[in-house]
Amino acid sequence: MEDISSWKEKFEICIYAKKLIDKLEYLNTKVKNPVDIEEVKKVSTTLINIMVCK
Known part of the structure; x- marks a missing residue:
C-alpha cells in the first residue's frame, strides 16, 4: 500500500x-x-491516486 503521509507534496489542484x-x-x-480544508485536500489527493492507479 502506498504511503500517503506525503500527500501535501503530491497535491495538485485541478479546476x-x-x-x-x-x-x-x-x-x-x-x-x-x-x-477542515486540509482533510478535504488529503482525501481528494488519495482518491486521485486510487483512480489513476486503476
Missing part, C-alpha cells in the same frame, strides 16, 4: 478541486463547525 475548496472556505465563514 474541480479549486471550486470545491473555494466553496468550502466560503461556507466555513457561515457555520459554527467549519470543515
